[in-house]
Amino acid sequence: DAGVTQSPTHLIKTRGQQVTLRCSPKSGHDTVSWYQQALGQGPQFIFQYYEEEERQRGNFPDRFSGHQFPNYSSELNVNALLLGDSALYLCASSLLVTGKNEQFFGPGTRLTVL
């Protein structure tokens, strides 16, 4: 039973560039959420996708966008990168119908913006 996978593991970009992070949910899950975790902080919710639509969004600017594909995998895109976007980006998956909102996380992508 495959868990949540994310790619790439690490990424280094420069200010102003664009980045795409990828996530495959746990087998059987249909909902994907993205979180940003700055060093020494707890994860902050970015947005959630279900049935290929953004279902809920946190307090992040429009530079952060996403997509969910028919196979439930998801991408997080960040445009016009800022130094402050350096963080660990975590993807979590869950199964909506259970109503339990039990979210399982991937290993994360460490993004460094120079």
Add this chain to the structure above:
Amino acid sequence: SQQGEEDPQALSIQEGENATMNCSYKTSINNLQWYRQNSGRGLVHLILIRSNEREKHSGRLRVTLDTSKKSSSLLITASRAADTASYFCATDETQGAQKLVFGQGTRLTINP
């Protein structure tokens, strides 16, 4: 904004001792979940407790929930060096709203 607040921020104990971490939150919740994170890696799901439950066990873990005080505790018994990690509580505020709100975590160090 952070809903959960873990206490203490850091905890250092000897191997074999019990570790207790606390979490407080501000609004009514649907569920409360505890996660472990090793050295900036992904979060490992430990346990979920529903708002109508008061206590739950999983192996060496015991979680309690007091909705009247808006608080939860995580007890790790017979600690091991491998338990060294950061521990986070996460809440979701209402049924159907699946956003998880995390605290800043407790950094647990188990000394051999």
